[in-house]
Amino acid sequence: MxxxxxxxxxxxxxxxxxxxxxxxxxxxxxxxxxxxxxxxxxxxxxxxxxxxxxxxxxxxxxxxxxxxxxxxxxxxxxxxxxxxxxxxxxxxxxxxxxxxxxxxxxxxxxxxxxxxxxxxxxxxxxxxxxxxxxxxxxxxxxxxxxxxxxxxxxxxxxxxxxxxxxxxxxxxxxxxxVDCSRFVPSAATRCDIDSGPFRVVLPARLLWDKGIAEYVQAARLLRAEGLPVEFLLAGAPDVGNPASVPLPAIQGWVEEGVLQWLGHVEDMPALFQSVHVAVLPSYREGLPKGLIEAAACALPVITTDVPGCRTVVTHIVDGLLIPARDARALAQAVKQLIEDRELREKLGAAARKKVLEEFxxxxxxxxxxxxxxxxxxxxxxxxxxxxx
Missing domain, CATH: 3.40.50.2000 (Glycogen Phosphorylase B;)
Known part of the structure; x- marks a missing residue:
């Protein structure tokens, strides 16, 4: 055939x-x-x-x-x-x-x-x-x-x-x-990063409807509070899509110091094993693979209560759901996980289990x-x- x-x-x-x-x-x-x-x-x-x-x-x-x-x-x-x-x-x-x-x-x-x-x-x-x-x-x-x-x-x-x-x-x-034999949690790496600043990553194509603007604003809000948190952006602009984020905008955020842009990342398991939380404040998805990969690495995830995203996350069970287009809600969810390590570990373990069973x-x-x-x-x- x-x-x-x-x-x-x-x-x-x-x-x-x-x-x-x-x-x-x-x-x-x-x-x-x-x-x-x-x-x-x-x-x-x-x-x-x-x-x-x-x-x-x-x-x-x-x-x-x-x-x-x-x-x-x-x-x-x-x-x-x-x-x-x-x-x-x-x-x-x-x-x-x-x-x-x-x-x-x-x-x-x-x-x-x-x-x-x-x-x-x-x-x-x-x-x-x-x-x-x-x-x-x-x-x-x-x-x-x-x-x-x-x-x-x-x-x-x-x-x-x-x-x-x-x-x-x-x-x-x-x-x-998701290849669950490749995307795995790493306890050793998790212990290492707990001694440094809290690290958050948004893994996605750089499109406005992935919630990039809200992510940037949430980073500004938490930065203004003086919290020791780093916001990472992993992905490249999609020039074939009308909703692609312009490169000058990304460079401006980097110069402002509000986030670190990693560009296209080849080794995503290693990235997920080096951060505390994965975020996707999208407006709508089919099924967001970046979130599932992060969950397979036993990361707690924060995403929006919209089609596609809520298929991956059940609120307070294996992640946190927030309203779409709400930077303050995103900042508050990140802050909640910064302050509650036990919740992070609970959500991450449940997220890994769900991926193994469904994705x-x-x-x-x-x-x-x-x-x-x-x-x-x-x-x-x-x-x-x-x-x-």
Whole structure:
């Protein structure tokens, strides 16, 4: 069986779907990965995967360019004789699925992690595009030979209310999973950092709707109180997203001394093992992988009571939930954890347990392959996890 995985960045394929690709390959299937060109494409090829650069501009609204992309995808899936196309994020889901329908590909699977810029932003362009995208989603995502994977119950309800797809064709799978043998707590490191300043990290792409402004303001509030706390920002601007935080703004915060910007961090387990708390004051998520990775390292997490985030955290059980767009509530939650080490340890232990039970990548991969099995026979064999 030949399976095509299509994402809007090679970074996403490498970091979020590599385990799925490895499992499918181990089960004897032929895998084709496509995304816009980038440095991670070569890394995927080094792992023995076949990866092709797609002529895709994530921000393009040019009808000719978008039509050319659709035609390129249609020709590709016909030439490759693909059995199943799996698209990730809204644009890839729509274009990949439309191309698959036109080419009469037997099965289509789409994974939408959150509703994206068009549905979350109130900017005029996003509001103008919304009805067009809704129409395209109805055309692309539905059908007896299609399944839609969503990451949280709020998005399932939203899609059902919008009548974008028949409810029986929706599957709820929590994110892309986390390698719990790599993201682990480190008691030795935790003892070491307790003697220094309290360290908080926000791990995410630098988008305004991740709550970056509120994070900065919370850092200012606690700094004004004279508390020994360091705010770290781990991630890079996403220039392909209209909500990307401008680089001068980030540099200004660093010069102000309000936070430390780490940029892209390759070794996230080591980072999580060097801090006390992970924070994500997002406005809406599919399922935030950075929070799950932090929780797997037994970190207490602070996040907002919004779709996606509240799937990861139950308030006072395995983390703290705060209102969205509320810097003072964020500052107060951080202060609470600074002052209560026992609570930090309790929340961190519960967070690790929850990840092992619900978000381990083995669970996610098995469920995803189960969706493939609904559409195609013979079914892919069960995922056999190998420690990395």
């Amino acid at each position: 030949k399976i095509l995985l299509f994402a809007n960045t090679d970074w996403y394929l490498f970091n979020f779907r590599r385990s799925l690709a490895e499992a499918l390959r181990s089960a004897g299937h032929e895998i084709l990965l496509i995304s816009p060109s980038g440095p991670y494409g070569e890394r995927l090829q080094d792992l023995g995967f076949r990866w092709l650069p797609a002529p895709m501009d994530r921000r393009s609204l040019n009808p000719l360019r978008e039509t050319a992309l659709l035609l390129w995808l249609w020709r590709l899936v016909r030439k490759e004789n693909v059995d199943l196309v799996h698209g990730f994020t809204i644009k890839c889901a729509i274009y990949g699925s439309l191309a698959a329908r036109l080419a009469r590909v037997p099965a289509r699977v789409n994974a939408v992690a959150g509703m994206g810029y068009v549905f979350t932003s109130q900017q005029p362009l996003a509001r103008l595009l919304r009805p067009i995208v809704r129409l395209l989603m109805r055309l692309a995502l539905d059908g007896e030979d299609a399944r839609l994977i969503l990451q949280n119950p709020d998005d399932v309800s939203l899609f059902e209310q919008a009548r974008l797809i028949q409810p029986g064709r929706v599957r709820l799978i929590p994110g892309s999973g 381990d990548e083995r669970i996610v991969v098995e469920k995803t392959m189960g969706v493939y099995a609904e559409l195609l026979q013979p079914a892919p064999t069960e995922y056999a996890h190998e420690s990395k």
